[in-house]
Amino acid sequence: MQKTTKHKLTLAVLAVSLLASSLFLGCAGGQLGKNNSGEYRNGMVVSASELASQVGVDILKKGGNAVDAAVAVQFALAVVYPNAGNIGGGGFMVYRSAKGESNTLDFREKAAAGAGRDMYLDATGNPIVDKSLYGQLAAGVPGSVAGMAEAHQKYGRLKWEELLAPAVRLAGSGFKLTARQARELNGLKARFKKLNPLGTALVKETTWTEGDVLVQTELSNTLKQIKEKGRNGFYEGAVADSIVAEMQRGGGIISKQDLANYKAVWRKPVTGNYRGYEVITMPPPSSGGIALVQLLKSVEPYPLQRWGFNSDSTVQLMVEAERRVYADRAAHLGDPDFYPVPQNKLIEDAYIKQRMSTFNWQKASTSAEINAGEIAPTEHEETTHFSIVDRDGNAVSITTTLNGSYGAAVVVKGAGFLLNNEMDDFSVKPGAPNMYGLVGGEANAIAPGKRMLSSMTPAILAKDGQLFMVVGTPGGSTIITSVFQTILNVIDFNQSMQSAVNAKKIHHQWLPDQVDVEEKALDSLTTVKLKAKGYKIVPRGPIGRVDAILKTKWGYYQGGADPRGDDKAIGW
Ligand code: GLY
Numbered sequence: 023m024q025k026t027t028k029h030k031l032t033l034a035v036l037a038v039s040l041l042a043s044s045l046f047l048g049c050a051g052g053q054l055g056k057n058n059s060g061e062y063r064n065g066m067v068v069s070a071s072e073l074a075s076q077v078g079v080d081i082l083k084k085g086g087n088a089v090d091a092a093v094a095v096q097f098a099l100a101v102v103y104p105n106a107g108n109i110g111g112g113g114f115m116v117y118r119s120a121k122g123e124s125n126t127l128d129f130r131e132k133a134a135a136g137a138g139r140d141m142y143l144d145a146t147g148n149p150i151v152d153k154s155l156y157g158q159l160a161a162g163v164p165g166s167v168a169g170m171a172e173a174h175q176k177y178g179r180l181k182w183e184e185l186l187a188p189a190v191r192l193a194g195s196g197f198k199l200t201a202r203q204a205r206e207l208n209g210l211k212a213r214f215k216k217l218n219p220l221g222t223a224l225v226k227e228t229t230w231t232e233g234d235v236l237v238q239t240e241l242s243n244t245l246k247q248i249k250e251k252g253r254n255g256f257y258e259g260a261v262a263d264s265i266v267a268e269m270q271r272g273g274g275i276i277s278k279q280d281l282a283n284y285k286a287v288w289r290k291p292v293t294g295n296y297r298g299y300e301v302i303t304m305p306p307p308s309s310g311g312i313a314l315v316q317l318l319k320s321v322e323p324y325p326l327q328r329w330g331f332n333s334d335s336t337v338q339l340m341v342e343a344e345r346r347v348y349a350d351r352a353a354h355l356g357d358p359d360f361y362p363v364p365q366n367k368l369i370e371d372a373y374i375k376q377r378m379s380t381f382n383w384q385k386a387s388t389s390a391e392i393n394a395g396e397i398a399p400t401e402h403e404e405t406t407h408f409s410i411v412d413r414d415g416n417a418v419s420i421t422t423t424l425n426g427s428y429g430a431a432v433v434v435k436g437a438g439f440l441l442n443n444e445m446d447d448f449s450v451k452p453g454a455p456n457m458y459g460l461v462g463g464e465a466n467a468i469a470p471g472k473r474m475l476s477s478m479t480p481a482i483l484a485k486d487g488q489l490f491m492v493v494g495t496p497g498g499s500t501i502i503t504s505v506f507q508t509i510l511n512v513i514d515f516n517q518s519m520q521s522a523v524n525a526k527k528i529h530h531q532w533l534p535d536q537v538d539v540e541e542k543a544l545d546s547l548t549t550v551k552l553k554a555k556g557y558k559i560v561p562r563g564p565i566g567r568v569d570a571i572l573k574t575k576w577g578y579y580q581g582g583a584d585p586r587g588d589d590k591a592i593g594w
Pocket of ligand 1: 405423424425426447475476477478498499
């Protein structure tokens with residue numbers, strides 16, 4: 023009897039101590055730092071590739087901070103997500119330290135010194151189709167390597183070599199293609215072959231299939247140069263020679279001097295307040311930050327929560343705000359080093375109130391009556407975003423791009439990386455229709471050394487001095503509206519991070535005067551009501567590919583990895 027009691031007591035003590043240790047570790051299934059809702063305590067990386075997210079988390083686990091992880095992820099994406107991850111492109115970083123200090127880094131590409139405003143026009147002054155899109159001449163001077171070196175120098179904790187090692191390995195040993203990547207590479211085979219007559223690792227004579235291993239030896243060697251010599255391993259020496267030789271082969275204009283002169287720039291963040299949340303985002307040459315703050319302020323006076331997610335009133339309000347904001351974007355946004363962007367005025371409360379005072383709930387505005395002036399150039403919807411939080415609560419939000427999918431489709435011979443086609447983000451011909459039937463403004467005209475206007479909108483939100491959200495997306499001109507809706511989905515419609523990312527989205531960009539609607543974004547009654555007011559509803563494919571992190575009130579990180587791609591959130 024006594025023995026049984028003792029046995030029961032031992033079992034009870036064992037059960038209690040198991041429960042206690044499980045609570046202490048905050049774990050389920052034995053995984054440190056994870057709770058029962060799949061949220062993580064110690065940090066998180068969300069990116070377009072599981073392999074890249076894992077690289078970032080490994081760096082965090084080794085004691086690296088969010089910037090260390092971001093550097094490693096940027097280089098890993100250049101290998102495992104070559105359609106937008108890059109060393110031959112550029113991007114923007116928004117940073118917020120655990121203590122609440124914020125900063126932004128502009129590593130956007132620049133026009134070469136030999137660029138001119140008419141460089142894509144024919145003798146009669148008309149844009150030459152595809153000239154700013156494919157081939158060596160479409161490339162701006164790449165900024166990503168300088169950006170990562172600059173970020174690491176200012177904020178990094180681990181050694182640079184350690185951050186490059188995973189990318190060197192992934193390029194040299196290869197990685198398995200996803201089904202989506204195999205499809206894309208097969209689809210682009212003819213273009214790659216045409217633009218890379220000397221051959222590239224991205225072309226397989228037979229057909230790529232899911233699980234095939236893509237080995238990029240030349241890229242691995244370039245990454246080794248960067249690993250050993252930092253930014254000089256890219257902007258000088260053998261890699262720079264390969265870039266210039268590639269330019270000479272295909273009529274490009276980037277010179278050794280352009281490469282040596284490239285500098286990433288720290289810029290003061292654009293900040294705003296939305297319903298008590300501080301929004302920290304990117305200033306020009308991205309239009310994204312100003313536009314995001316304008317959009318949030320435009321809808322703030324209205325009871326979105328009461329109206330509900332994608333109700334007719336909510337959609338009408340968003341569309342009318344978007345129409346006005348994109349009209350401003352076309353006229354006023356460009357590289358602030360070349361054009362006096364009226365940054366403060368555009369996000370002033372009184373200005374936004376006045377802009378929103380002109381719409382009528384009974385009837386759609388028309389874009390012609392909002393502004394008959396210049397409009398934004400079109401942008402390709404291929405870019406990539408990643409969000410990172412480390413154990414201390416430092417956060418990084420980076421959107422980076424080659425512009426179009428696989429950029430200019432030119433792989434630098436001998437160096438193994440893709441060139442961007444970012445020059446197409448300039449207004450190829452200010453004041454007249456470009457190759458897509460659109461016109462752009464003087465603010466974004468091509469000039470030597472100028473940065474082309476972007477829509478990239480990496481953002482970080484804080485509440486009461488605490489980190490709240492890290493968010494961003496690819497998607498060309500839909501970037502701004504996708505980030506905007508993701509924020510509303512969480513703050514106004516109480517959605518989890520994953521639901522906010524998954525939620526179907528709509529988009530209006532002033533011109534063309536139409537509401538782009540992702541499949542199932544609007545129910546049929548809402549569509550009927552909006553059409554009756556004069557809105558042109560145009561169904562379209564996926565909008566955005568948001569990768570975001572939300573910090574819950576319990577201090578855990580919730581990931582939102584977009585199911586529109588192969589994206590993955592990994593926490594620890
Ligand atoms: N290339 C897309 C963007 O910068 O907005």
